[in-house]
Structures are given as C-alpha cells and as structure tokens.
Amino acid sequence: MEVFLISMMAVAAAEFGDKTQFLALLFGARFRRPLPIIMGMLTSTAVNHTMACALGLWLREHLNPQVLHWSLGLLFIAVAVWFLHLDRQDSEPRLFGHFGPFGTSFITFFLTEMGDKTQIATIVLAAKFNAMIPVIVGTTLGVMLVNAPVIVLGNAAGTRLPVRAVRLIGAAIFGGLGVLALSGIHF
Numbered sequence: 626m627e628v629f630l631i632s633m634m635a636v637a638a639a640e641f642g643d644k645t646q647f648l649a650l651l652f653g654a655r656f657r658r659p660l661p662i663i664m665g666m667l668t669s670t671a672v673n674h675t676m677a678c679a680l681g682l683w684l685r686e687h688l689n690p691q692v693l694h695w696s697l698g699l700l701f702i703a704v705a706v707w708f709l710h711l712d713r714q715d716s717e718p719r720l721f722g723h724f725g726p727f728g729t730s731f732i733t734f735f736l737t738e739m740g741d742k743t744q745i746a747t748i749v750l751a752a753k754f755n756a757m758i759p760v761i762v763g764t765t766l767g768v769m770l771v772n773a774p775v776i777v778l779g780n781a782a783g784t785r786l787p788v789r790a791v792r793l794i795g796a797a798i799f800g801g802l803g804v805l806a807l808s809g810i811h812f
Contacts, residue, residue: 626759628750628754628756628759628760628763629759629760629762629763630763631750631754631763632747632750632754632759632760632762632763632764632767633763633764633766633767633770634767635746635750635764635767636743636746636747636763636764636767636768637767637768637770637771638767639742639743639746639767640743640767640768640771640772641771643741643742643743644737644741645734645737645738645741645743645768645772646771646772646775648733648734648737649662649666649772649773649775649776649779650775650776650778650779651779652726652729652730652733652776652779653775653776653777653778653779653780653781654779654780655779656726656729656730656780657780658726658780659773659776659777659779659780661725661726661727661730662726662727662730662776663769663773663776664727664730665726665727665728665729665730665731665734666730666731666734666768666769666772666773666776667765667769668727668731669730669731669732669734669735669738670734670738670764670765670768670769671761671765672735673734673735673738673739673744674743674744674747674760674761674764674765674768675757675761677744677745677747677748677751677764678747678748678751678757678760678761679757695807699803699807702800702803702804702807706796743764743767743768746764747760747761747764750763750764
C-alpha cells in the first residue's frame with residue numbers, strides 16, 4: 626500500500642501545471658464529451674506507465690534524449706497546426722478525427738507523455754520499489770486525479786468559450802512548446 630500511495634502522490638504532484646493538464650483542458654473544451662476523453666487518457670496512461678515500468682530502465686539507458694526532444698517538438702507543432710485548422714465548430718478535429726474523442730485522447734496523451742516527467746518518475750519508482758503493479762496503478766491514478774477534473778472544467782468552459790479562441794490559444798501554446806522542445810529547452 627505504501628508503494629501505491631507514494632507513486633500516486635509523486636506523480637500527482639509532478640502533473641500540476643504540466644502540458645498534459647493543459648491538453649486535458651483543451652480537449653474538454655474542444656470535444657465537450659468528458660467521459661471518452663477521460664477513458665482515453667486513463668487507458669493511454671495505464672499503457673504508457675506499464676511500458677515505463679517494464680521497459681523504462683532499458684529505454685533510459687539506450688535512447689538518445691535528443692530523439693525524444695525532436696519527436697516531442699514536432700508533435701507539439703503538429704498539434705498547433707491541428708488547432709489552427711479551420712474545421713466546422715461541430716466537427717471532430719481532423720488530425721485524429723476519425724478516431725473520435727477516445728481515440729484522439731488516447732493517441733495524443735500517449736505520445737505527449739513519452740519522455741515526460743511522469744513517465745520518468747514511473748521508471749524511477751518501479752526501479753526503486755521493484756513493484757510493477759502498485760507503481761502502475763498509483764502513477765496512473767495520480768495522473769487521473771489531477772487531469773480528470775480539468776477535462777470536466779474544460780467541458781464546462783467549452784460551452785462558453787468560442788471555438789476559434791480555443792483553437793488560437795491552443796495553437797499558440799503548442800507551437801511555443803514545440804519551438805522550445807526543438808531548441809532543447811526542457812520544460
């Protein structure tokens with residue numbers, strides 16, 4: 626139980642103010658369907674953290690950090706372009722649009738968490754405690770405790786926010802994050 630609680634609290638603390646939290650807010654406002662977004666995030670986080678526990682130590686030793694920075698930077702720029710896409714207000718986003726809110730959330734959150742501090746924390750916690758299940762469940766719950774309310778908040782705000790404003794703000798922030806990641810600045 627101790628490993629579970631430490632894992633949950635450590636990752637929840639790391640998640641406050643993270644880019645994942647902003648993405649959760651934007652998806653809540655954009656899709657206005659919180660349950661599929663929450664389920665997509667939950668599933669992708671569980672898969673991501675399972676991989677981090679099982680393979681993370683090997684990846685940490687053998688994967689070039691520059692590859693992660695370039696991949697993350699390009700992903701953020703792709704999301705920025707997606708937010709600028711002038712699709713109809715009631716249509717699904719076109720980047721992963723045919724996957725719907727669940728699939729789009731799963732793919733985007735999964736990719737965004739690659740190399741993120743919560744994934745690194747999961748790697749370290751698994752290595753320290755040598756206990757996969759409590760670490761996976763604890764870290765996944767920590768991410769969800771911080772982000773699920775933000776998705777619901779985004780959903781509530783989404784009915785009051787103009788879609789164009791959400792799109793422009795999202796594009797500006799993700800474009801900026803992409804440029805920062807490509808320039809090698811850690812955030």
